[in-house]
Amino acid sequence: MSRKVSIQSLADQLGLSKYAVSRALSGKTGVSEATRARVLELARALGYRQSTPGSSAVPTGNEDQSEPPFALICMNQLNRGEPHYWQRVLSGMISACNERGWHHAIVSPSLGVADEHTPPERAIAPHLDWERCAGVIVMGAFPHAVLQRLAQTGRPIVLVDHQEPLLNCDTISHDNLEAGITVARYLMSMQCRRIGLITDDGRAASFAQRKIGIELALNHFHADSSRLTTFREWNIPYENGEWIDQLAATIKNMPHDERPDAWIGVNDDIALQWMNKLQEMGFSTPGDCLVIGIDNVHAAATSSPPLTTVNLCKEELGQRAIEALQRRIERPGTPKETVMLSTSLIPRESA
Template identity: 90%
Template sequence: MSRKVSIQTLADQLGLSKYAVSRALSGKTGVSESTRARVLELARALGYRQNTPGSSGAPTAADQSEPPFALICMNQLNRGEPHYWQRVLSGMISGCNERGWHHAIVSPSLGTGDEHTPPERAIAPHLDWERCAGVIVMGAFPHAVLQRLAQTGRPIVLADHQEPLLNCDTISHDNLEAGITVVRYLLSLQSRRIGLITDDGRAASFAQRKIGMELALNHFHTGQGHTATFREWNVPYEQGEWVNQLAKEIMQMPEDERPDAWIGVNDDIALQWMNKLQEIGISTPQDCRVIGIDNVHSAATSSPPLTTVNLCKEELGQRAIEALQRRIERPGTPKETVMLATSLIPRESA
């Protein structure tokens, strides 16, 4: 008796996932036309026969009428944030729609007893995991959550977060480049005392931007043998009182020691600080320059308009979905880290 040809057989010979082979055989979306052609050609050559309803074979993804979905893991704190994460999410949803995929959004947080629960039930017990094409993780999550996601066996793509211990693809902005850019720009304007307002530990992107700033200060001189000084203020970003506390500290400093240029590690911090400076009688850009990173919509309409570094937020989301499709179709390829380039947008604040 000849050996039965299964979806797993086709997947193994083509170096594809069972999901990709199943979608190709059923004529559904979610795989490229070139991949579909490869699958169909091998299936014909090996004499593969697909199970039909009522047959004794186990049901596969190809037997299901519902399209697959991408599971999007989004931190609960970021769900209502319109300037950055909602725009990244809109790019992901657009990418899913282009492929005929659905999407499901969850905010996983594991309890103490979850280690004895199957990972699918611990993360999202209400979902039909048979239709889950893969997982997109937006931003930072505890390593324990990422490990449980990996245990589901679905391909994972990290968006704007890096986890070296997890073997998965990563799509990020080049935050190091953004940090270098803002400092080099301020140095070109002859700024000598640069202040950074950040929130250590809140996000890996903040830390990467600060490293870029330090690299720029260490490697690029302002000319005539002088280098700029750099001072960091670490503030509790999500607590509004930091603005008043920092303003009080700055007013107690001698004028010749105050920064003549301020960097907000993101636009929201930069905009809040620029408004506060104006309240206490320090104008921008006459008395000091202010620059941010993100290019949120309100940066262009502030008074004065905020100089910033543009991050392609919708594109980040779309590229994450592209990476997930690639991983589905080519599961054995080396993991990838894709960095999206940034660009300076000079405006009146600096």
């Protein structure tokens, strides 16, 4: 039996006021079209109905048929406002859901100790009509305890840009190893002899995979052993902006012949911030040193100079996640799959 969904519960999940949700549902002015679309989409996914008998706050266009299924998308709260990567992956998921006539609901599960005695559906999203949940898409890294609780719902799970070998589920990600190999081999082809990597080891599995790819390229693809390329890594606290000035001070104190002649940002955001700092310090790019990133965010093409990078197909990643979920629903007994989307180099003026 479906759980009754209130306007307040919609407001709580969307982070909106009850007033804004009410006006969005009733079609009144006072809310943006983007907000109205978010409210209506969640209301459909949760099976919301007005309390007035015979009325429906969310027109479906076909009231006689049962509500369509929805994909439950688990998204880390920290990534919800990130426009360059996760929002683009999410847009691909939503598009793929729309193509199939599915709805979607987005939650940010954060389970505490007390949740182990609560049914998993209620602990994760108590207001959902779980009978219509087609499956779960997990975007990025979540603690193993959260993934275990998701598995206890009995719904198929697809992990996006994250791997959990102890969980029997499908995984969709970019070939981050290939991305690391690509940037390193490109810089080697440009005759770079001192390569510096700026990364944050503890932030994401994709960062670690890119670093491994770089090291593989440097160790196994070097054609001229008489001109070895040296490699040095700077591990930074990515979310803390102070790393830029701290690294700049380190570079200023290094002998000229030890400074990297090429820099790799483990993602474009790091590469762009560091390239701007190098220019403030009087280093020209690409005159004094090359800079390359990984991601191909929109800002990479408009920076000065435009950033050489490796393209990751973000919207396609989201599309393929929904495809994997549909396949798992249709073929539940097949072996789990790991799908890697290939990457491609985009040479620009920075390297």
